[in-house]
Amino acid sequence: MFRKCDITGFEVDKRGEALIKVNAVFAVIFFLVAIIAAFFLVLTRHPTIHLLPPHLYYRFLTLHGWNALLFWIIFFEIAGLYFGSTVVLNSRFSSPPLGWLAFFLMLGGALLINYTILQGKADVLFTSYPPLKAHWLYYLGVLLFAIGALLGVILFFANLVVAKREGKWERSLPLFTFGLLTAAIIAVVTLVSGAIIFIPTFLWSLGIIDKVDPENYRIIFWGVGHPAQQINLAAMISAWYLISYLSVGGITPSEKISRLAFLLYIFFINLASAHHLLVDPAVSPAWKVFNTSYAMYLAVLGSMIHAYAIPASVELAQRKRGYRGIFAWLAKAPWGNPAFSAMFISLVGFGFIGGVTGVMIGKEQTNIIHHNTLAVPGHFKGTVVIGTTLAFMGATYYLIPLIFRRKIVLYSLAKVQPWLFGLGIAILAISMLALGYLGVPRRHYDILFSNAPFKHEFNPAMWFFWTLFVIGGVSAVLGALLWILIVVLSVFFGPKLKGPEDMQIPIVLPPQEEKKNPSHSSILCPGTLTLIFIFFVWFMTYFFLNWKWLSATWYVK
Amino acid sequence: MALLPPPENWDKEKPSKDEKTWVYIALLSCLFMFFWMIGWHIFGKQNTSFVSYKVNPMEFFQLYNSFVEKYKIGEKNGTPVVKPPPESDVILLARMWSWSPILVLEKDKWYTFHISSLDLQHGFSLQPVNMNFQVIPGYDHVLKFKPTKEGEYSIICNEFCGIGHHLMIGKVIVIAEGETPEKYLGEIKTEKNDFAEKGYFNQAGKINPE
Structure with missing residues (x-):
């Protein structure tokens, strides 16, 4: 049942490993669907290229949303949860048959959703706000997918319990698995919200009940829609810690503080479904202020802690190897290792683009100048794409040799891939944010209003950003396709990995502990501290700019 | 050390000075941003509606x-x-x-x-x-x-x-x-309007309570 990994020394349950593989492979397949759709969307949104006709634009947008935001990420996360709860703990998979059931439920749901969308029976976009109604098979697909994912999450908990009983871990989990545990707890809340809202919506689509209140739907739907992204957040941060450990032997500066940060997510982050209701009727400003800020920004505090702890883990390990000066540790970091470069671009991109814009879009009043503009997808390109997706891409470079036991094909191109994808998405996200500030709506086929009864002309500066939008979008699509190509060629056709000597991507052990304990009164990570202060200055600048922009609008109360 | 169990006494370890400083700065800025939103309801001119x-x-x-x-x-x-x-x-x-x-x-x-x-x-x-x-x-x-x-x-x-x-x-x-x-x-077709009480609207342009 077990094989001993000759590279890491982990005991790997082969039955669990098969489940990790199949979930990861289907994640990549759905990612391919999302990327093909993304290519057409980029070239349709540009107001003069306009590749697709309107009905196909909205259909591809629905398809892209589901495959990119849910199928790709959740399949990959389920693979990650199984990895973190079996391989990392040298433990066995609690119930492989149920693992397969979870997989087939998710697959069935995903196929059903994609089928109804492509048949044109669910042109309702990812959010499917009632009274907009899709075919009942669509809602059935959502339910099957959610139940399958919930089962996968439950199996993760079961794996942890089995491992504990069998003495594989005692007092505390490794930080990576602890982070995944956070993601799993958030996932339960998310998926239960999904069931609460999609069961009545499904019955409504069958005609059994005659109304779903649109505002109730929004409140509960965003209990799925937004926390689903918080699962990604916790999983992404776990992946950052993982890659820091594997690629430079990263040393977590304080286990206590990093774990506290994850705990803050569990307590507060699910309040953020309010982010989508900040300019809705029916909920009061008091409710909005409390919930949108995760009760005084305590989840943001968690993210800001990780933003320090992860580069610090790299810096600590590098300093112990003797790199001095403020930034020598960073300059001499393994930039040729695609997992490391993916992790670092993901970290910087998430913080500077995704995180900062998220806080400002999520403030009650400044949401007025963002809601449903192109700035919103611009923000989540900065979180879920440059953040989660790129972090997962980086982690895959370790999964291929360690789990699939293959050499990475086209390794020299793999070194370029994170830059191509990461910079492409960064340009795309920034151009979308700028267009959003000019008022350009999201999910809109024709902002020139060619056939509309009235015209509106946006600020002509938009043309510059539309050009950037296409450049960024196309590079990101190419970066994503390159990654898919490398993964598919490696996994299915790559040369078999015979042993540690075949590892192209290095696993670096942490440096030996120094004899004397480091003094806690001095500054341990001057480089990280400098970086985080640059980040802080940017954050506060952006904060006040937004209020300045808001104060230039009409008065409203 | 993210893949290994933490050291035995991880919850007793003191965080380093720089991490602690950053956590306090982050916490203060979080509180500041929270109270700013409430402040904007009092002093700001753009707020969402209570009604x-x-x-x-x-x-x-x-x-x-x-x-x-x-x-x-x-x-x-x-x-x-x-x-x-x-x-x-x-x-x-x-x-x-x-x-x-x-x-x-x-x-x-x-x-x-x-x-x-x-x-x-x-x-x-x-x-x-x-x-x-x-x-x-x-x-x-x-x-x-x-x-x-x-x-x-x-x-x-x-x-x-x-x-x-x-x-x-x-x-x-x-x-x-x-x-x-x-x-x-441009040109709009105009008609006479006497601003009388009509339908739901009273003389002052308010919706009648009923």
């Missing part, structure tokens, strides 16, 4: 009809042009795929907007000032607006509402006191 009502879409449509009938001053591209007096209740109707009526407002005067939808959800996006609010069937979104600058404004729909979503656009004209909207709209 909204549940409304039957057909009833809202009648409200709209009587509003248009009372204050209509003309028509443009088939959409009524309406000039309500300052301080009054203003009805804005969203439906697939139009905003109605075209509103003529005076600069620096308050208006109480009632925005709702007859069918699907829509997105009220006022351009180029870029103010965005959600419009939901069955809910009357009450927002008090004070236009701060004269000019021609567009209302775009920024919530997906079906295949004609991108055709949905309306207009708001803001004029100085005593000006006419023709400067922005």
Whole structure:
């Protein structure tokens, strides 16, 4: 049942490993669907290229949303949860048959959703706000997918319990698995919200009940829609810690503080479904202020802690190897290792683009100048794409040799891939944010209003950003396709990995502990501290700019 | 050490000085950002509304009809042009795929907007000032607006509402006191209007309580 990994020394349950593989492979397949759709969307949104006709634009947008935001990420996360709860703990998979059931439920749901969308029976976009109604098979697909994912999450908990009983871990989990545990707890809340809202919506689509209140739907739907992204957040941060450990032997500066940060997510982050209701009727400003800020920004505090702890883990390990000066540790970091470069671009991109814009879009009043503009997808390109997706891409470079036991094909191109994808998405996200500030709506086929009864002309500066939008979008699509190509060629056709000597991507052990304990009164990570202060200055600048922009609008109360 | 169990005494270890400093700075900025939002409700001029009502879409449509009938001053591209007096209740109707009526407002005067939808959800996006609010069937979104600058404004729909979503656009004209909207709209067919009590609206332009 077990094989001993000759590279890491982990005991790997082969039955669990098969489940990790199949979930990861289907994640990549759905990612391919999302990327093909993304290519057409980029070239349709540009107001003069306009590749697709309107009905196909909205259909591809629905398809892209589901495959990119849910199928790709959740399949990959389920693979990650199984990895973190079996391989990392040298433990066995609690119930492989149920693992397969979870997989087939998710697959069935995903196929059903994609089928109804492509048949044109669910042109309702990812959010499917009632009274907009899709075919009942669509809602059935959502339910099957959610139940399958919930089962996968439950199996993760079961794996942890089995491992504990069998003495594989005692007092505390490794930080990576602890982070995944956070993601799993958030996932339960998310998926239960999904069931609460999609069961009545499904019955409504069958005609059994005659109304779903649109505002109730929004409140509960965003209990799925937004926390689903918080699962990604916790999983992404776990992946950052993982890659820091594997690629430079990263040393977590304080286990206590990093774990506290994850705990803050569990307590507060699910309040953020309010982010989508900040300019809705029916909920009061008091409710909005409390919930949108995760009760005084305590989840943001968690993210800001990780933003320090992860580069610090790299810096600590590098300093112990003797790199001095403020930034020598960073300059001499393994930039040729695609997992490391993916992790670092993901970290910087998430913080500077995704995180900062998220806080400002999520403030009650400044949401007025963002809601449903192109700035919103611009923000989540900065979180879920440059953040989660790129972090997962980086982690895959370790999964291929360690789990699939293959050499990475086209390794020299793999070194370029994170830059191509990461910079492409960064340009795309920034151009979308700028267009959003000019008022350009999201999910809109024709902002020139060619056939509309009235015209509106946006600020002509938009043309510059539309050009950037296409450049960024196309590079990101190419970066994503390159990654898919490398993964598919490696996994299915790559040369078999015979042993540690075949590892192209290095696993670096942490440096030996120094004899004397480091003094806690001095500054341990001057480089990280400098970086985080640059980040802080940017954050506060952006904060006040937004209020300045808001104060230039009409008065409203 | 993310893949290994933490050291035995991990919960007793003291964090380093730089990490502790950063955590305190981060916490303070979080509290600052939270209280700023409350402060903006007191000192700021742009806040979301405390008032909204549940409304039957057909009833809202009648409200709209009587509003248009009372204050209509003309028509443009088939959409009524309406000039309500300052301080009054203003009805804005969203439906697939139009905003109605075209509103003529005076600069620096308050208006109480009632925005709702007859069918699907829509997105009220006022351009180029870029103010965005959600419009939901069955809910009357009450927002008090004070236009701060004269000019021609567009209302775009920024919530997906079906295949004609991108055709949905309306207009708001803001004029100085005593000006006419023709400067922005061109010729509008005008009719006499006596501003009498009509339907749901009383003399002062407020919705009658019943």
